[in-house]
Every structure is written in structure tokens, then in C-alpha cells.
Amino acid sequence: MVHTPGDGPQQQLDDQAEILDLDAEVLAEHLAAIVAELPFTASPRQIVDLGCGTGAGTFALLDRFPDAEITAVDSSVVHLQRLQEKACARGGEARLRTVLADLDDPVWPDLGTPDLVWASASMHHLAQPDRALRAVRDLLAPRGLLAVVELAGFPRFLPDDAPEERPGLEGRCHAASDRRHAEHVPHRGADWGPRLVAAGFAIEVERVLALAVEAFRRPAVGAYALSSLRRLRGSVADALPIEDLVALDGLLDVEGPRSILRRADLAVRTERTVWAARGANRA
Template identity: 35%
Template structure:
């Protein structure tokens, strides 16, 4: 999955959230960010965020249940290590599902995952959005899924037009954008100032705005995603928001994801946080500290993801 505008995917980030970005994404919006090095965390994110993806897939099944034909071709644009793509392949077993990403290493992980799970999955390396035209040779798609990719592109409306052009008549585009920031700890941690995560949200908002402004060809646009999909020529546009909830005490996978996103916040938000909040993050990440995220029984993971759907006439 290419979580940066140079690669060709962006998946799993929590835009505007204090814990990283996340694709949901653990995304941190660096122009030169090495998503290959983040593969393990992207897998953790994809697995922990599975509940919302499954609900969105159920909506896709509903939307395609009464069409002229069963979906035969599905693209996951910005697939990353293939967690969502494998879920799509399991849900639509007669379809040819292709994971598309700018990173060959992440696509290799996707292929390995599919083989392990016993689902059919093809992979295709392509930049986003510059490589989308190359995908036309695969044939028109009945479903396109793209999780938290479009906001990494300077011209978001142009990217949506390009995605819509890959759909077959009656095909459905589903993009994941927006939702609610993740929360994983109480408001008062027992040390430092309360409301750390509210300040992380503000810091991430500033960082996200800077990322958008610095993207090549950045075009300011009101991020009315249903409106943008309609402008791209799609109909039956609607949005649904799905909850992801992992209550305390956290299982190992979600806990590792929370640690990873806190580490990304510490690394990437230093310019936007004061010394006291940075010290609080240091304590949360220090394995020797009793307050470390690894030890806390009160850690949880709660977030919401919004998926916007539209059909090509």
C-alpha cells in the first residue's frame, strides 16, 4: 500500500488523530516516509481495524447483490501489505482481486499473506495516482476499494476522477476518508497534564495541514467527500461510519499497534508539542516505567472510520 503520495497507496491512517495517523492509519504524512519499514505496523493496524473493513465489505456485498452480474474484478488501490485485500478476496471468492501499491516489498507481504490464508490475490505495482491509467489493461473493475489514500494526493478531485474511470458501468467505488480520532488511554494518565490526546489531535491537524500544503500540485478543496464523488460522476453516493472497539485489557496485537502509533507521534510531532507532553510520551514508551503502555491495564483502542460509496452510472 502506498501511504505516501510518491508511492501509490495510503491505507490505514487516522487523519487528525493524536496517535500517529492512522491508516488509520499510523500515517504520519512524511513526503519521504519509508512505508516498507512500517510493514509490520501496517499489518497490526490492518488486523486491529478489521471490524470496520468487514462492515464496509458487507455494505459492498449489499450494493452489488442485485446488479446484472456478480463482481468479477476488484481493485484495492493502496493495498499495502494486503490485509484488506485478503478480506475482499475471502468475501468475493469468484472475483479476481488485485492488490495495487507502489511498494514492491509491501506487495510481496500481501502475496505471502494471501497464500497463508488460502485466498486468491493478484498483485500489481503502480504509483498513485500517476500509474492508475496503466490499470485499465486489467479490465474495468466492479469494485474499487481505497483506504486513506486520496488525501495524500495534491489534486484529490483529480484522483477521484481517475479512480472512477477504472470502474465498469454499475461498479462501486469505496474510499476510506475521515472518521474519528483513535483513543487508547484515560483522559488523566496519572502523571503529566490531562488531555494529552486532545493536544496530539491538534498537533496532528497542524502536521496534516503542512503535509497537504507541501504536496506537489496541491489543490485546496473542501473535503466534502460525497460531493467530491458526485463531481467525479458517481451516483447513489452515501457515507457510513463504522466503529472499531478493542476494550481493556488490550490483546497483544492492538496493544502493539497502540505502542507503535505512540512511537510515531513521539518521532513526528516533536515540532508541535511542548517539553512536558514529550516527556509524557517518553514515560508511556519506557519499558522500565510502571506507567508504560506495555503494562497499563487501562489501555484500550476505540476509533471510527468513515467509508464513502458511489456507483458509476
């Protein structure tokens, strides 16, 4: 039986939190590598994680910089509660402060003077990202670093010629989702380099990472694919031809013969771009 996410706000937050947790689990090694390669000569002591979600970046940063304290900022109480619970389970709550805030507000709460501001998959959600970038520049300590990590788009789980009965199904689902989100999330997939420069930053690192994790290497890939494609189905079902919808439901039917969990070619494939920048002309 195919399950699709509920439409209620609480259910949507729970579904999103589940996907964030699975993304963190599946791509943990890649995320740790991104954090490890940030251009520091001395480890940061004060870190702010903007749009922290359920804590993927927060915990990667806590692990990489054991002497640092982190302020995790998000607009979702659900996400912050989940992050706090995980921190307590890991014994890291003493180094963590959570702040509930909307980063589109013109006035931010006191976030200190961090040596590092981390913004992973959060800037594209903002209505006023350029204002937020200027706020970060003013917030950072001298020689402080801003790290922006953004996704090129929705992750892919199947080859382009799959499934056999409807080749290219995933691409068509993504195209429908992109059209639907173009008005509401216009900054997704943006080139943040020019915007960082316009906000007063000097870019030190800019690189694109192609990430791929096969299901046989990470058991959570299957759960990640199911959760993500269920959420995708909920947003594009009325934009798909009936043949595509039937094929998608076949992939999502975990008990059916065409279940995505039965596919040997199941993998997570995604691209992330990393920018690391410091405030220009700041001593």
C-alpha cells in the same frame, strides 16, 4: 528504554507496514463488517484495491467474495512484497495480482474493468484525488461500485484525561501532528461526498462508524498503540513542551511503571467514514 522509529526511508516504510498490519489485525472484525455491508445484488468478480498497503482490505475482500480476482495497487514495493507473502501463506496468490503504480500519475496502468474499486485510507494521500476519482469512474464496469473508507484522524488509545500527570497529552500530540501534516496531507479528514458527486458519482451509502476495541479483547492493541505512538512521537517531538515529551516517553517505556501496556483503560478508538457510490447515469 524508549525506542523511536529511524529516519531512513526504508525504516519508515517498515514502520508503516508494521502499523498497517497491526491495524488490520486489531480492526479485522470491523473491516469485515464494512465489506459485508457493501450494496451488491450480485457478487463482484473483478476487484481493484487502490492503495492497498499491506493488504487489510485485499484479504477482507478475498474472504467476502471467494469467486473474485483482485488487483492490488500501491506505490510501495515493500507493501506489495509483504502483501504477496501473506497471500502465498494463505494460499490465495492465484486470485491476486499486484501492480506497482503511483495513483497521482495522469496515466494509470491497465487495471481491467472492475465491478468494485476499493480505496481505504488511500485517497487522502493523493495530491490529485479529484483526478483519481474521475479515473475510477471511467474504469468501473457499468453499475460498478466505488467504496471509499477514510479515517477522521489518528486513532486514540487513552481517555481524554490521561495520563494522570499530563491530562490531554494524546490530544495535544494529535494537534501538533495535524498542524505538521496540514501542508503535506491536506486531504486528510476531507468530506469525500461532494468530491464524489463532482467526479460523476451517485452516492448510495454514506455512514460514520465509531470503532472501539479494548486491549483485553485483542492482545495486539498494545503493540498497535506502541508502534503508533512511537511513530507519532518521531513526528511531533520538537513541537511538544518538555513535560509532554517526558510523559509520552513514560508511556512508551515498556519496562517502566507508567508504560501504556500497564494501563487497564488502553483501547483503540477511531472513526471511519464509508462512502459507496456508482457512476451517475451509467447503465
